[in-house]
Amino acid sequence: MTGADAARLAADRIDRLLAELSAADPRAAAAAEELTRCLVQLYGAGLARIVDLVGAQRTGELAADPLVESLLLVHDLHPLDADTRIRRALSTYPGELEYRGVDAAGVVRLRLSGGGCGSARGAAVDRIEAIVRQAAPEVAGIELDTPPPAPPLLQISRRPDTDVRSVSAVAAP
Amino acid sequence: MTDVGLRRFAHAAPPVERCTLCGTELAGRHGHLVALDDRALRCACRPCYLLFTPTGAAGGRIRAVPERYLADPGRPIAEPDWDVLQIPVTTAFFFVNGDLNQVVACYPSPAGVTESLLDLAGWERLRQAYPLLCLPEPDVEAIYVTGAGEAYLVPIDACFALAGAVRLHWRGVDGGPAVRQALAEFRDDLRRRSRPYRTG
Numbered sequence: 233m234t235g236a237d238a239a240r241l242a243a244d245r246i247d248r249l250l251a252e253l254s255a256a257d258p259r260a261a262a263a264a265e266e267l268t269r270c271l272v273q274l275y276g277a278g279l280a281r282i283v284d285l286v287g288a289q290r291t292g293e294l295a296a297d298p299l300v301e302s303l304l305l306v307h308d309l310h311p312l313d314a315d316t317r318i319r320r321a322l323s324t325y326p327g328e329l330e331y332r333g334v335d336a337a338g339v340v341r342l343r344l345s346g347g348g349c350g351s352a353r354g355a356a357v358d359r360i361e362a363i364v365r366q367a368a369p370e371v372a373g374i375e376l377d378t379p380p381p382a383p384p385l386l387q388i389s390r391r392p393d394t395d396v397r398s399v400s401a402v403a404a405p
Numbered sequence: 406m407t408d409v410g411l412r413r414f415a416h417a418a419p420p421v422e423r424c425t426l427c428g429t430e431l432a433g434r435h436g437h438l439v440a441l442d443d444r445a446l447r448c449a450c451r452p453c454y455l456l457f458t459p460t461g462a463a464g465g466r467i468r469a470v471p472e473r474y475l476a477d478p479g480r481p482i483a484e485p486d487w488d489v490l491q492i493p494v495t496t497a498f499f500f501v502n503g504d505l506n507q508v509v510a511c512y513p514s515p516a517g518v519t520e521s522l523l524d525l526a527g528w529e530r531l532r533q534a535y536p537l538l539c540l541p542e543p544d545v546e547a548i549y550v551t552g553a554g555e556a557y558l559v560p561i562d563a564c565f566a567l568a569g570a571v572r573l574h575w576r577g578v579d580g581g582p583a584v585r586q587a588l589a590e591f592r593d594d595l596r597r598r599s600r601p602y603r604t605g
Binding site: 240242243266268269272273369 | 415
């Protein structure tokens with residue numbers, strides 16, 4: 233388990249427990265939801281104070297640790313802005329991808345230029361979205377333009393004037 | 406994109422308070438109802454609150470907490486009279502439990518509200534000497550007595566709000582400065598709000 237996974241696994245576990253509670257007792261589930269909110273926000277407020285006290289440079293060094301970075305991202309405290317983080321995360325993406333920036337509404341614009349069939353492209357889209365979402369969970373949305381799909385393969389058929397019987401007559405004299 | 410994972414909690418707004426009867430969103434200041442069956446204080450919007458102000462509404466099992474504050478400034482409770490009650494603290498509130506027909510003494514403490522049943526004969530003698538003590542509606546109004554013997558008739562929800570503040574701020578053995586300040590602010594508020602009650 234990498235450090236970055238720890239926050240995600242904790243969140244998954246919390247969601248599962250809340251779902252269990254919700255089935256048994258919705259009022260208790262609402263209280264548990266609020267309890268989680270209180271705790272997460274308390275620790276977030278503490279983290280914000282720490283970031284203030286140590287300054288941007290030291291925070292940047294601390295963010296090199298994947299767990300610390302994932303928690304800074306949870307609380308919008310990462311010293312790098314979303315654009316920088318997305319560029320950095322996509323720099324190692326192997327395919328042909330154009331990053332066009334984050335627009336005023338907070339939507340990430342990307343253009344995928346590589347070829348590939350529909351399902352290969354679908355997998356690439358999922359992967360790119362996951363990379364962007366992990367690097368900048370605060371963005372409002374992700375718009376990924378893909379090139380139009382290649383024209384469908386042509387059905388190869390017999391010439392219209394071909395006569396099946398005459399063909400077989402030739403084959404079997 | 407909606408927040409997922411821990412971000413969902415980190416950026417969620419605190420839940421809005423809602424009327425426990427109709428679900429309407431409540432303003433910061435709102436009325437309360439006492440549900441006698443589970444002896445719980447419930448938040449209510451103004452229209453729902455008003456439904457339960459007439460005597461006997463909901464068979465008398467749900468009662469609106471009145472909003473009056475009364476004082477009898479000319480008649481602080483004298484120390485010997487207070488001692489009759491044999492309660493170990495100087496700040497307490499008293500209310501009548503209508504179901505048990507008992508007087509309950511409550512002390513704000515670090516554990517919340519500590520309740521004890523009071524000697525009825527002692528309370529009865531006190532009521533004769535201090536007529537303000539005869540006025541509280543059972544279950545929904547209380548008599549609040551400060552360390553200096555000032556007595557006020559107050560809505561029961563105000564007492565529980567004070568008890569909550571005391572519990573929140575309690576430090577060390579005697580509560581510490583924050584608790585003393587909470588009690589002083591509550592007393593100042595009572596002095597401002599209370600209308601004098603005069604007998605005869």
